[in-house]
Amino acid sequence: MNEEIRSMQAAMERLGYIAEPAIATAVYLAKEMQKPLLVEGDAGVGKTEIAKVLARMLSTDLVRLQCYEGLDTQTALYEWNYQRQLLRLKIAEREARDPAKLEELIFGREYLLERPLLRAITRREGPAVLLIDEIDRADEGFEAFLLEVLSDFQITIPELGTIRAEHVPLVVLTSNRSREIGDALRRRCLYLYVEHPGFEKELRILQNKVPGVNEQLARTITRFVQRLRARELRKLPGVAETLDWAQALVRLHRDALDAETVSATLGCLLKDEHDIKATGGEAVDELLAYASAQE
Amino acid sequence: MGGAHGMVAQLARFAGALRSCGVRVGLSDEIDAAAALTLVDLLDRAEVHRALRIAFKLPRDAWETFDKLFAEYWDGRRAPEHPALRQTQPRDRRGPAQWRWDGERVRLAVPDEPQEPQGEQPGYSSEAVLRRKPFDQFSESELAAMERLLARLARKLATRRSRRRVPAVARGIVDLRRSFRRALASDGDFLRLARRARPLDQASLVVLYDTSGSMDAYTRVLLAFAFALRRVMKRVEIFAFNTTLIRVTRMIAPAGIPQSLSRLAAGVPDWSGGTRIGRCLTEFVALYKQTLIDRNTTVVCVSDGLDHGDTELLESSMRALHERAGRIIWLNPLLGDSRYRPEAAGMRAALPFVDHFGSAHNLKALEGLLRFVP
Numbered sequence: 235m236n237e238e239i240r241s242m243q244a245a246m247e248r249l250g251y252i253a254e255p256a257i258a259t260a261v262y263l264a265k266e267m268q269k270p271l272l273v274e275g276d277a278g279v280g281k282t283e284i285a286k287v288l289a290r291m292l293s294t295d296l297v298r299l300q301c302y303e304g305l306d307t308q309t310a311l312y313e314w315n316y317q318r319q320l321l322r323l324k325i326a327e328r329e330a331r332d333p334a335k336l337e338e339l340i341f342g343r344e345y346l347l348e349r350p351l352l353r354a355i356t357r358r359e360g361p362a363v364l365l366i367d368e369i370d371r372a373d374e375g376f377e378a379f380l381l382e383v384l385s386d387f388q389i390t391i392p393e394l395g396t397i398r399a400e401h402v403p404l405v406v407l408t409s410n411r412s413r414e415i416g417d418a419l420r421r422r423c424l425y426l427y428v429e430h431p432g433f434e435k436e437l438r439i440l441q442n443k444v445p446g447v448n449e450q451l452a453r454t455i456t457r458f459v460q461r462l463r464a465r466e467l468r469k470l471p472g473v474a475e476t477l478d479w480a481q482a483l484v485r486l487h488r489d490a491l492d493a494e495t496v497s498a499t500l501g502c503l504l505k506d507e508h509d510i511k512a513t514g515g516e517a518v519d520e521l522l523a524y525a526s527a528q529e
Numbered sequence: 530m531g532g533a534h535g536m537v538a539q540l541a542r543f544a545g546a547l548r549s550c551g552v553r554v555g556l557s558d559e560i561d562a563a564a565a566l567t568l569v570d571l572l573d574r575a576e577v578h579r580a581l582r583i584a585f586k587l588p589r590d591a592w593e594t595f596d597k598l599f600a601e602y603w604d605g606r607r608a609p610e611h612p613a614l615r616q617t618q619p620r621d622r623r624g625p626a627q628w629r630w631d632g633e634r635v636r637l638a639v640p641d642e643p644q645e646p647q648g649e650q651p652g653y654s655s656e657a658v659l660r661r662k663p664f665d666q667f668s669e670s671e672l673a674a675m676e677r678l679l680a681r682l683a684r685k686l687a688t689r690r691s692r693r694r695v696p697a698v699a700r701g702i703v704d705l706r707r708s709f710r711r712a713l714a715s716d717g718d719f720l721r722l723a724r725r726a727r728p729l730d731q732a733s734l735v736v737l738y739d740t741s742g743s744m745d746a747y748t749r750v751l752l753a754f755a756f757a758l759r760r761v762m763k764r765v766e767i768f769a770f771n772t773t774l775i776r777v778t779r780m781i782a783p784a785g786i787p788q789s790l791s792r793l794a795a796g797v798p799d800w801s802g803g804t805r806i807g808r809c810l811t812e813f814v815a816l817y818k819q820t821l822i823d824r825n826t827t828v829v830c831v832s833d834g835l836d837h838g839d840t841e842l843l844e845s846s847m848r849a850l851h852e853r854a855g856r857i858i859w860l861n862p863l864l865g866d867s868r869y870r871p872e873a874a875g876m877r878a879a880l881p882f883v884d885h886f887g888s889a890h891n892l893k894a895l896e897g898l899l900r901f902v903p
Contacts, residue, residue, distance in 0.1 A: 414820040425586035
């Protein structure tokens with residue numbers, strides 16, 4: 235394995251993110267090739283966390299753009315501070331100043347409200363990490379616009395001119411696959427698909443994030459969740475759910491799992507009525523028997 | 530591999546093999562892959578594998594193909610000619626071609642003499658009597674009428690308001706930015722406010738097509754329906770299924786419909802074979818529910834519900850679709866026959882989840898569909 239990828243993996247781990255080689259490789263390639271990284275996978279597998287850890291690892295700012303349907307350039311890029319401009323105009327009326335100078339003044343940088351995309355490319359102290367979260371929720375029109383920003387890293391504001399990136403930010407896009415991402419955007423990025431973690435990885439994450447849980451319980455919890463994911467469920471529990479559940483068990487001062495505790499706390503893992511009903515008494519018994527068995 | 534040049538050539542061959550297996554890989558992806566290979570340890574097979582998967586931007590459903598080809602190409606076990614390359618040769622199993630490209634659109638050409646069915650008759654012969662084929666006797670004017678009808682249907686489907694706002698006249702919320710720019714012209718006074726409103730958004734449509742033997746008479750003309758929809762709507766996905774599920778949307782590029790048809794014939798295995806609706810729908814739900822189906826999607830399933838497979842699978846996948854999709858329309862050509870009752874086990878399992886159950890044996894039936902689309 236490439237030395238730098240290995241050290242990348244180790245650095246992520248030091249910051250509490252257990253990264254598989256695939257994740258470390260993707261992050262390394264994105265950084266070296268200066269390409270955005272598109273991360274897809276089920277909810278709760280730690281997609282957003284990649285960007286957060288990356289920002290901490292490079293000790294830089296994390297600029298986050300949360301996407302939603304109807305997101306427009308005014309929220310994503312920049313907006314003029316109209317109120318302030320208007321106020322300035324009203325004051326200027328009394329001063330009777332040169333209109334050209336006045337216009338130059340009110341369309342200056344201090345009347346510009348920077349939104350995430352602009353903020354990410356204008357960071358002076360080195361490249362920022364730009365997280366564009368849940369890109370699948372924004373509409374196709376926004377995706378096309380993003381394409382332009384991500385290829386040139388420059389933004390044209392008609393009144394101000396073109397603003398070029400001081401440093402090209404490291405871009406991480408995440409998607410829950412609620413909509414297929416357009417080919418053009420996908421092409422522009424490197425692509426990483428994150429799967430639910432295997433037993434060893436999940437166990438390490440659990441011990442890392444929930445220190446209060448004892449070794450035996452951590453193993454049982456992990457085996458239980460791994461087995462649960464193999465069942466026919468509508469919404470599979472992610473790592474986030476495993477951690478919630480472990481935390482709940484620690485709060486309840488449980489050292490071991492029993493059927494009653496599991497049934498009472500199943501809501502931490504399963505967030506769908508149908509799934510909870512389908513995981514009734516017998517299923518819990520079967521899962522528990524499997525989870526408690528020694529490997 | 531013989532140096533950097535050999536590596537690039539090998540990469541190009543590999544990308545070509547991926548393409549011939551239906552994985553969409555572009556030139557820019559190859560360039561990315563080549564760049565990625567310069568950054569990783571080439572002696573580490575697993576790392577090369579990971580890096581290529583990342584740089585080629587392969588979605589989860591293409592991993593299997595990738596893994597197979599990777600083993601062949603990079604472990605030196607490459608077959609002289611990849612079987613997938615041979616499969617791209619058109620193999621027309623549909624008998625005499627009925628489609629004609631007249632330079633403007635695809636038309637169904639009616640043979641002068643009725644064609645005798647050739648080869649083995651597809652399954653379910655006891656139902657054969659139900660299969661009157663009114664679509665087979667289409668005239669030019671009827672085809673034109675159908676296309677007009679389809680255009681109307683498509684317009685009706687486009688009724689959702691978008692959440693984005695675009696400039697509008699005299700309605701919607703005030704657009705400060707544009708108002709302000711206008712005000713500058715009149716010395717800072719807001720004489721007229723600019724506004725933004727939500728435009729109409731296009732709904733999306735997913736068409737699931739049964740191409741099995743028992744549907745043979747209808748498949749071709751109903752595919753014309755799908756072609757026409759694709760011309761007028763932006764978000765249409767078309768799938769064909771019989772014993773397996775095939776995404777045919779990209780096989781029918783609007784630019785080259787004659788080629789599309791031969792590609793379609795080559796790409797859909799088992800054309801006119803039996804059906805496993807349940808298994809195919811389950812596959813559809815597993816692979817595409819997330820990305821293709823949402824509240825604004827109308828799912829149109831065209832099938833006679835005669836299933837070789839398991840009705841439990843059909844039921845669970847229909848339930849999953851019903852939960853996520855805006856509307857499910859099931860078109861059953863057999864319904865046109867007055868003697869038909871939806872008693873096939875598959876049909877019975879699917880019906881509780883269907884919003885509109887209609888026939889599709891002739892134009893009038895398709896026209897009736899318009900009433901169910903708001």
